[in-house]
Amino acid sequence: MKLTNITVGLAAAWLSSVVAAEPPAPQPASAETREANLAFGRDLPFDDVDDFANARRGLIARPDSVDIRKTDGQPVWNLDQYRFVEQQTDTPDTVNPSLWRQTRLNNLYGLYEVIPGIYQVRGYDLSNITFVATDNGYLVIDPLISAETARAALDLLYQHRPQKPVVAVIYSHSHADHFAGVRGVIDEADVTAGKVRIIAPEGFMAHAVSENVYAGNAMGRRASYMYGSLLPRGPTGQVDAGLGKTTSSGTLTLIEPTDIISETGTEMVIDGLRIVFQNTPGTEAPAEMNFYFPDLNALCMAENISSNMHNLYTLRGAQVRDARAWSHYIDESIALFGERTEVLFTSHHWPRWGREAALEYLSSQRDLYKYLHDQTLRLANHGYTMNEIAEMVELPPNLARVWSSRGYYGSVSHNVKAVYQRYLGWFDGNPANLHPLPPTEASRRYVEFMGGSEAVLEKARLDYDQGDYRWVAEVVNHVVFAEPENAAARELQAAALEQLGYQAESAPWRNFYLTGAAELRHGVRRGPAPNTRSPDLLRALDTGEIFDFLAIRLNGPRAQDVTLAINWEFVDSDERYALVLRNSVLNHFAGQTVPEADLDLSLSRETLLKVMTKQTSFEQELASGNVTAQGNPQVLAQLFALLDEFEFWFDIVTP
Numbered sequence: 001m002k003l004t005n006i007t008v009g010l011a012a013a014w015l016s017s018v019v020a021a022e023p024p025a026p027q028p029a030s031a032e033t034r035e036a037n038l039a040f041g042r043d044l045p046f047d048d049v050d051d052f053a054n055a056r057r058g059l060i061a062r063p064d065s066v067d068i069r070k071t072d073g074q075p076v077w078n079l080d081q082y083r084f085v086e087q088q089t090d091t092p093d094t095v096n097p098s099l100w101r102q103t104r105l106n107n108l109y110g111l112y113e114v115i116p117g118i119y120q121v122r123g124y125d126l127s128n129i130t131f132v133a134t135d136n137g138y139l140v141i142d143p144l145i146s147a148e149t150a151r152a153a154l155d156l157l158y159q160h161r162p163q164k165p166v167v168a169v170i171y172s173h174s175h176a177d178h179f180a181g182v183r184g185v186i187d188e189a190d191v192t193a194g195k196v197r198i199i200a201p202e203g204f205m206a207h208a209v210s211e212n213v214y215a216g217n218a219m220g221r222r223a224s225y226m227y228g229s230l231l232p233r234g235p236t237g238q239v240d241a242g243l244g245k246t247t248s249s250g251t252l253t254l255i256e257p258t259d260i261i262s263e264t265g266t267e268m269v270i271d272g273l274r275i276v277f278q279n280t281p282g283t284e285a286p287a288e289m290n291f292y293f294p295d296l297n298a299l300c301m302a303e304n305i306s307s308n309m310h311n312l313y314t315l316r317g318a319q320v321r322d323a324r325a326w327s328h329y330i331d332e333s334i335a336l337f338g339e340r341t342e343v344l345f346t347s348h349h350w351p352r353w354g355r356e357a358a359l360e361y362l363s364s365q366r367d368l369y370k371y372l373h374d375q376t377l378r379l380a381n382h383g384y385t386m387n388e389i390a391e392m393v394e395l396p397p398n399l400a401r402v403w404s405s406r407g408y409y410g411s412v413s414h415n416v417k418a419v420y421q422r423y424l425g426w427f428d429g430n431p432a433n434l435h436p437l438p439p440t441e442a443s444r445r446y447v448e449f450m451g452g453s454e455a456v457l458e459k460a461r462l463d464y465d466q467g468d469y470r471w472v473a474e475v476v477n478h479v480v481f482a483e484p485e486n487a488a489a490r491e492l493q494a495a496a497l498e499q500l501g502y503q504a505e506s507a508p509w510r511n512f513y514l515t516g517a518a519e520l521r522h523g524v525r526r527g528p529a530p531n532t533r534s535p536d537l538l539r540a541l542d543t544g545e546i547f548d549f550l551a552i553r554l555n556g557p558r559a560q561d562v563t564l565a566i567n568w569e570f571v572d573s574d575e576r577y578a579l580v581l582r583n584s585v586l587n588h589f590a591g592q593t594v595p596e597a598d599l600d601l602s603l604s605r606e607t608l609l610k611v612m613t614k615q616t617s618f619e620q621e622l623a624s625g626n627v628t629a630q631g632n633p634q635v636l637a638q639l640f641a642l643l644d645e646f647e648f649w650f651d652i653v654t655p
Contacts, residue, residue: 008310026236026498026517029093033499040505041097045401052305055108055350061160062110066124068152068250074150079123082107083235089331092235094502099510102308103240105350111156114351115343118298119161121153126227126244127177127347129153130300131183132293135272136168141300142178142347145187146250150181167414168270171200172302172347173288174207176252180534184252191255196268200257201279203287208254209540213549215317217646222248223316225652230518232526239516240587242308242408242507243348254536261289264332278336280304280329282322290333297342299358304330305365307349308408312372313418315508320422323373323415330366338362364402371399372412376419385428386420411506440655443481453479455487464496469503472496482518484654493653494520516653526649538609543575545563546608547588553643556584562642565597572604581639599631 029037066079085107091100117133127148130141138157145148154166166186171179182198190196224230227246228238238246259268261277268275268436276289284303292299303310304326312321344358345351350379352361372393379389386594390413399405436442450456456479464472473496479489494517501513519525541549559581568577578589578597593600609627610616618636627638 018172024603026094026514027495028236029502030093030467030499032469033502036467036503037091037093037096040472040503041091043401044098045403046097047102048403051350051403054352055105057350057353058113059222060111060119061156063156066109066152066327068124068146068148068248070148070250076146077125077152077248079109079245082239082499084234085239087296088235094235096503096505096510098406098505099240099242099408099507101403102242102406102507106240107305108247108350111123111160114345115296115298118293118343118345119157119294120345120351121156122350123245124153124156125149125177125181126241126246127303128188128349129181130345130347131157131161132296133164133272134167134270137164137271139168139170139270139273140166140185141170142172142302144181144248145177145252146248147181147184147253148250149248150184152184152412154185165194168197168199170291171198171204171208171257172291172300173201174204175285175303176208177247178347179208179254180252180305181250182255183536186253186255191258197259198255198257199259199261199268199270201281201287201289202260202262202283204257204260205540207286209537209545213537213541213545214552215626216346217648219317221648221650221652225512225515226314226316226508228507228515231511231514236502238511238547240408240507241511243306243310250536252534254540256540256639264336265388271574276337278329278333280332281325283326284310284321286319290329291338292337292341294340297340299333299337299341299344301330301333301344301346301362303347304333304406305362306346306409307404309368309405309410309412309415311410311418312369312415313421315414315512320418322422322614323369323419327366327370327373330362330369334359334362334366359465360403368395368399369404371395372415373419377423380420380424381430386417386424387418387428390414390416407506409506409508411509440481443478446478447482450478453483453486453489457492460492464492467499469496469499473500482654490520494518499652519651519653524649524651528606535609535613538612539606543570543573543577543605544588544590546605546612547577547579547586551586552645554584554586555642555644559584559586559642562638564639565594565599566635566639567593567597567600569600569602570605570608571602572606575605578638581642595629598635599625599629599633601629601636603627 014104019330068077069075085103088136091097095103112120112122114120119131120556121129125144125146127142127144129144132139132141144153169182169186186196191198223319227241229246231238261279264278266277271341274294276292276294280288280290288302288304290299290301290304304493312323339355341355341358343351343353344361375393376389379392384392393416395405395412396547437445447453447456456475460472460476473493476489476493476496479486483489497513497517501510501517504510504513562581564581576591576593578592578594580587580594603621603626607621611621618627622629622633
C-alpha cells in the first residue's frame with residue numbers, strides 16, 4: 001500500500017532534510033502502520049472481557065491521585081501521567097490494539113480484596129504488593145521496587161483495614177521489584193529483634209546481589225530503553241511495560257532473609273497462618289518459589305505465571321531462563337496444589353477465581369513455555385539457525401487466542417532466540433559469522449559497497465514509503481554507524497524505528513524502538529544516573545564478592561605493567577584477604593596474607609562500603625584513624641586509579 005500524496009510529501013520533506021534547530025517531534029502513524037495494526041487485531045478475541053472483570057473485582061479503594069515522592073520532593077512514582085489511557089475512547093493509531101488492551105488493564109489500580117484476609121495493592125509500581133492477614137498482623141509478599149512506593153501501599157491498606165503490624169515478609173524471588181522496597185514496610189531493628197521474619201528461596205541473596213551489582217550499569221542503561229523511562233507518556237510515547245506500567249525510581253533497599261526455603265513441601269506457620277512452599281529454581285528467576293495457603297485455598301505463583309508471555313531472555317540483559325524447567329515447575333504446581341486452589345494470585349496483574357479458571361491459567365502458561373522450548377529445538381535439530389527459527393515459530397491458535405499468552409512483555413521472536421542461545425550459544429555454525437567485523441567498521445564497508453550513503457538513503461526512502469520499516473531500520477543503521485553525524489540518516493532511522501514501535505505488541509519492543517528514535521533525534525539525555533550501587537545491595541555482598549566487583553572495574557590494558565599486593569584485615573567481620581594485582585588481573589585470596597606485601601590495611605567492612613559508595617574516601621578514613629596502614633599508602637591510590645568509573649548514559653543507537 002502506498003502513502004497518500006500529502007503524507008508522501010510530508011515524509012519526503014522531513015526525511016530528507018537535515019536536522020534544524022528543533023529536531024522533529026514524534027510523527028503520526030503512517031497509513032501502513034494503521035493498516036498493520038487493524039490487521040493485527042482482526043483475529044484476536046476482543047469480545048472476551050473476563051480479564052477486565054477480574055482486574056476490577058474486589059476493589060476497596062482507589063485514590064484520585066497517585067503521585068509518590070521522596071522526602072526531598074524528587075518524584076518516585078506518578079500514575080497520574082497515565083490519565084490519557086482512561087480519556088482515550090478508541091485505540092490510538094500509534095499503539096498496537098492488543099498492547100492497548102493490556103495498557104488499559106494495567107491502568108486499573110488501587111487496594112483490592114482478593115478474598116477475605118488477602119489484599120493486593122496494584123498499580124503502585126511495576127509489581128504487586130500483597131498483604132495476607134495473620135492472627136495479629138500482616139504477611140507482606142513482594143514489597144515492590146522502592147521503599148517509598150511500598151510505604152504508600154501499606155498506608156493505603158491501613159486507611160481501609162486494621163493497622164496491625166507487619167510480622168513477616170516473603171521475597172518470592174530475586175528480582176528487585178520483589179524485594180527492594182522492603183524498608184518501606186518493616187524496620188531492620190524488628191528483624192534483628194526477632195519480631196519480623198523474612199522468607200526467601202534458596203540462592204536468593206547471591207542472585208539478587210550479583211544481577212544488580214556486577215552488570216548493574218549496563219543493565220540499568222538498557223532498562224531505561226526497556227521501560228521507556230525517558231519517553232513522554234502518551235499515545236506516541238510510553239504507554240505501558242506489559243508487566244505493569246513502568247518501574248519506580250525511589251530508594252532501593254534490602255534486608256537479609258531470616259528463613260531460607262530449600263525444599264519443596266516445606267511448611268511454616270507464621271502467626272497462625274499456614275504456608276506450604278514450592279521451590280522453583282531456574283524459572284523466571286534463578287531463585288524463585290511459589291507458595292500455597294491451605295486454610296485459604298489460595299495459591300501464589302510469584303512471577304512464574306502472569307497475564308502475558310514472559311521473557312525467557314529479558315531485553316535489559318540477564319541470564320537466559322530455562323523454558324523446560326519453567327514449564328516443569330508449573331506442571332508440578334498443578335499436581336501439588338491445583339485441585340485444592342480456589343483463588344490464584346501472582347506478583348503481577350490480577351487474580352483468577354475458581355478451580356477451573358486457575359487450572360486453565362496454569363495449563364496454558366505451562367504449555368506456552370514448553371511449546372517455545374520444544375519447537376525451537378525441533379527446528380534447530382533440522383539445521384535451522386536462531387534467526388531463521390525466530391521467523392518460523394508461531395503459537396498454535398489455541399494458545400495464540402489466550403490473552404495471557406500474548407507477547408506484551410516477552411515475544412515469540414526473542415524467546416525463541418533465548419532457547420537457541422541456551423543450548424547452542426551465539427554462533428550459528430556458519431564460519432562467515434565466526435569472526436565478523438565490529439559494527440562501525442562493517443558499516444563503513446557496507447555503505448561503500450552499496451554506493452555511498454546518499455545511494456543507500458535514496459533506496460531506503462522508497463522502502464520506507466512502502467512500509468518496509470524493518471528493512472529500513474536494518475540497512476540505514478549501517479549509514480548511522482558509518483556516518484554518525486549524517487542527520488538525514490539519523491532521521492530516517494528514527495522514523496522507521498518509530499513506526500515499528502507503533503506496531504509492536506510487546507511493550508519492551510515498543511519502548512526500545514521509541515527510545516532509540518528519540519535518541520537519534522535529540523541525542524542521549526544525560527540526566528542523573530540511577531544508583532546501581534545501593535548501599536543495601538553492596539552490604540549484602542560477601543567480602544570476596546566485593547573484591548570481585550573491584551576486579552570487574554579494573555582496566556586491564558592500563559594495569560598491564562603493574563604488580564602489587566595488599567593485605568586486608570576486616571575488624572568487624574574477623575576476615576583476612578590478600579588482594580594481588582598481576583598479569584592485569586585482580587585476584588583475592590580469603591584467609592591468606594602475602595609476605596612482604598606493599599601495604600597492610602586494617603579497617604571495617606562498613607568503612608570499605610562507604611568508600612565504594614563515595615560517602616567518604618580512604619584518605620579521609622586514614623586521617624580519622626578508621627583505617628590503619630603499614631607500608632606504602634600510595635599503593636592504594638595507585639590501585640583505585642586503575643579502576644574504571646562506568647558512564648551510565650552510554651550510546652546505544654549510535655557508535
